[in-house]
Amino acid sequence: MTILNFETNPSRQHYDVVIIGGATSGASTAWHLTQDSDFKGSVLVIERDPSLKYSATQASNNCMRQQFATKINVEIAQYAADFVNKFGKIFGPDPCVPNPPIRQFGYLYLSDSPAFTEILQKDQKLQESCGAGTEIVSTADIKKQYPWFNVDDLDSGSLNTKNEGCFNALGMVEWMRQDSCENGVEYIHNEVVDMVVEHDYVRAITLRSGERIATDNVVNAAGTRAAQVASLAGIQVPVEARRRYTYIFEVDDPLPKDLPLTIDPSGVHFRSYGASDYLVGCPPLGPDTAVDVDDFSFAEDAWNKKILPIISHRIPQFKSARVTKSWMGHYEFNVFDHNAIVGPNEKIRNFYFIAGFSGHGSQQAPACGRGLSELIVHGKFKTLDLGVLSYLRIPEGRPLMERAVI
Ligand SMILES: Cc1cc2nc3c(=O)[nH]c(=O)nc-3n(C[C@H](O)[C@H](O)[C@H](O)COP(=O)(O)OP(=O)(O)OC[C@H]3O[C@@H](n4cnc5c(N)ncnc54)[C@H](O)[C@@H]3O)c2cc1C
Incomplete structure (x- = not known):
């Protein structure tokens, strides 16, 4: 693999495709363009911060699941699992590709009411019809498989340990980036600060360094x-930054086996992190509202006020939990329907979106990047039809509501 050299200035004055944002979505779109034998064009990826320090990508909990409430999201997750399971084959032998590529501890949704159990049952039927391995489990089943849980206040659970768990999402971005560069894609460290739109087409973009670059297609992969x-x-576009907390913690007496990504009825979710420590995440304590894209402050003491009481109630062994690391990241939240937006804007036909993933973009990038590259090259989806995620649904007022947002 070559060492990536992030120049500031592009080498040409015109590109067939300009991608704004070089994190998960931008990297996947660029990489999939290089994989299409019908595409012979030039690609420029512009990233304002190649360290990705403040991107949603960097803050991700790196998990994948098929337990969604909309069919397209289950199908997208199934492609993600196939793709990730083939990392070694696709990106060549690399010491950083873990074996197996997915740590399959599974996801476990916990229900505390018959009404929520009914929703889980409905979702399980949909997931099963798509071939997912989800099962509704009783509290006795939960206790049998994971004896550490306090299930006294629970009604049931929804569990799938097949192709659900965590993977090296940041590695995926890096491998796609390196491979794309070897195939002619140019990545630069710069920022898009303006666009020239004429007759309903973006004709050029302007960089912070002053250059104007002409282009035939522009992709908005700018995340938050x-x-x-x-x-x-x-x-x-109805995408805004929403605060999400993540803590890594250790305990005196670790669990004897992996903890699935467990979604407590409170919304707090936790899972195994390393061999004997754990990750926990949650939304804000108060209203979940938009925050400034540059605001990464911990606005509240979520650990003591919310997380510690909840995890020690659910797993009494976690009473001794001590934080070893924490971060606050932003979801790129689609307030319209909590689902990705993939495709061209309805007014500016060469301005494409891959945005608004609302907390599941690490796992959706392979299918959505592939789909968007197909739209750009062929004018239509050739593999998985992502039409229901089109931009058009927004002006037409047709939300595709995803209720299984963590
Ligand atoms: C706490 C947390 C946990 C998460 N956990 C999971 C999970 O377990 N599983 C999962 O699937 N997803 C998860 N996600 C969601 C996932 O991380 C995101 O959906 C995904 O990373 C979005 O990638 P992106 O490339 O679209 O956006 P981003 O990662 O935000 O990247 C956008 C990039 O665009 C660049 N950019 C912006 N404007 C410009 C400009 N004008 N010019 C040039 N560059 C620009 C930015 O610098 C940035 O690097 C989580 C997110 C958070 C915050």
């Missing part, structure tokens, strides 16, 4: 900044 980037072309 997707709305800012859209506004450069005079359009709006």
